[in-house]
Amino acid sequence: MPTQAKAQSIDELTEKLGRATIAILVQTQGLSVKDMNDLRKKMRDASVEFKIAKNTLLRIASERNNMTELDTSIFNGQTAVAFGYDDEVAAAKAIVDYTGNSKVVVLKSGILAGRTLSAEQVEGIGKIKGGKNQIKSEVVGTIQGPLSNVFNVISAPMRELCYVLQNHAEQLGGASAE
Structure with a gap:
């Protein structure tokens, strides 16, 4: 039985996943606070919402959004999610640009139209x-x-x-x- 805070997080993630045109999962483990703030600022400038989330809560939110074709094995390790609501290409480009310049942030995968994208596919979208x-x-x-x-x-x-x-x-x- 999830706690009230977890239930609210699940509801929030469900809403964000349902509204997002693309969700990109990255690993930010080892990123300093200064670099994390810089990453968040760059995402805001690109109109991308950036949130750190628990994998279990993300998996439950994806199930609530009926993302049956989603490979749930992408929800492992430390995960941060970039939600792009308007332009899939701009969101992918912002993440790919940042991960290309960062030695710590790693692009894990993505979710587009309820389907799993590999890190290479997200990079391909970002290079358009x-x-x-x-x-x-x-x-x-x-x-x-x-x-x-x-x-x-x-x-x-x-x-x-x-x-x-x-x-x-x-x-x-x-x-x-x-």
């Missing part, structure tokens, strides 16, 4: 140029370019016919005015 909106715009551009070309090819004969009819009408109008 731009952010979520840039990726969306590139996809739209990739789709829009060929569609625009198809539209132009299909509408060209009708457009040319309209130009011919307009020129002919102008010639007839010009001949009657004389």
Whole structure:
């Protein structure tokens, strides 16, 4: 039977996991207080919520969020969680940048759409140029370019016919005015 404080922590983690688009697990064991404060500041600047959590409470929170495809073996060792609510790429980029410069902080894994991400997959997401909106715009551009070309090819004969009819009408109008 969990204590009242643990029950509140579970409820809080359940809410955060349910709301987060990505959750990245890192190990911060051995990090000094000054470095931990620096890490928290960098996460706040990147709009990422950073919290140290007990593995058992994280596992229970993931179960409450029906994350059935989640590999619960990721909940081991000392764990801190970075919750990204808006942009998965920006959150991963902030964590990957920090772990790349830190000799103590280790990237463990991540949770995206209720599925487990390996540390390599989180690093891959963090190395994507731009952010979520840039990726969306590139996809739209990739789709829009060929569609625009198809539209132009299909509408060209009708457009040319309209130009011919307009020129002919102008010639007839010009001949009657004389």
